[in-house]
């Protein structure tokens with residue numbers, strides 16, 4: 104029988120990670136004689152949800168096991184969840200759901216909504232009851248949402264892979280010893296089959312996270328072979344406890360499903376809007392750039408925050424009249440100031456002419472004339488010529504921005520954001536075959 108195991112919200116800022124729990128369970132489930140029918144799935148949910156854990160990532164393991172083994176499988180899963188959850192953290196509310204059989208369409212729909220918007224815990228519980236799933240929710244049990252959503256997102260459309268390697272306990276919290284030069288060599292050798300290994304501008308290595316969690320590194324790519332080969336190229340100067348290849352919705356824009364009218368934007372929902380730039384972009388304290396966009400139904404401030412680096416230069420170069428498509432997450436701005444759209448992506452659809460007005464040139468000597476006052480015409484300072492009928496000259500400036508799609512640099516991208524290099528490389532479906540080496544041990 105097919106068994107789908109969803110897990111979520113076991114991590115806390117102090118350490119722990121749901122993907123690590125997934126990797127532990129891979130070893131334990133294989134030892135029990137179950138057979139994996141898919142790579143472990145890492146499902147990123149709506150990154151704008153107000154209660155999200157750091158990456159808002161949930162995990163699903165899909166295995167085949169003999170009916171008589173099911174009880175033991177459930178026991179191992181619930182035990183491992185309890186042992187490895189940081190229950191002392193107030194905002195950690197672990198959940199595990201076990202579904203037997205095919206994934207019902209209702210659960211798939213629930214997953215779509217958890218990725219593109221908000222869902223309630225009660226909805227998850229109602230679905231779990233309806234399909235007779237086994238479930239364990241610790242503390243408030245909010246993790247049941249992600250656990251069920253991970254089961255429901257079967258990744259039959261675009262998807263990517265991530266090889267995640269984990270540290271031994273004594274090294275957690277210490278500096279990660281991965282040779283940076285080897286990361287750059289790996290990046291050169293494997294791109295575009297891997298992505299976001301490094302940030303080209305700052306030369307920062309992106310495959311190693313910061314913080315105390317057990318993740319040593321993660322390599323993202325288009326195929327399981329590509330991330331495995333990239334991993335072999337790295338020089339790692341600390342022991343690796345385990346690693347596993349996940350199949351995931353990272354880098355697919357899965358959260359950005361719907362174009363909204365500005366009037367319909369809802370806080371905490373990802374959205375795509377199309378509209379016209381209404382004012383000169385303004386730079387506010389902290390270096391954030393604000394773009395006011397309207398679409399006839401309403402107006403909204405779109406924000407490019409300081410960490411988005413040069414992306415802000417593109418935003419700053421826009422002028423009123425430009426037509427744009429903005430991708431992002433809707434944030435409450437607080438104190439009743441309406442909402443802000445946090446820009447994840449910007450498409451410049453149409454550039455308006457950028458016009459400036461200049462005083463006319465003197466027809467006699469060629470010098471720029473000066474105004475004699477409102478409606479009084481112009482005078483040349485050099486030769487004294489006066490022209491009452493002369494008007495300002497309209498000058499159309501060359502635009503320094505082009506129509507096209509713009510993204511923040513890799514270091515500022517969300518897990519779900521589809522990088523530029525992935526356009527045209529979308530993966531379709533999954534053939535059910537796993538490569539030989541997709542996990543260790």
Ligand SMILES: [Zn+2]
Pocket residue numbers: 465466467468469470483484485486487488
């Ligand atoms: Zn003159």
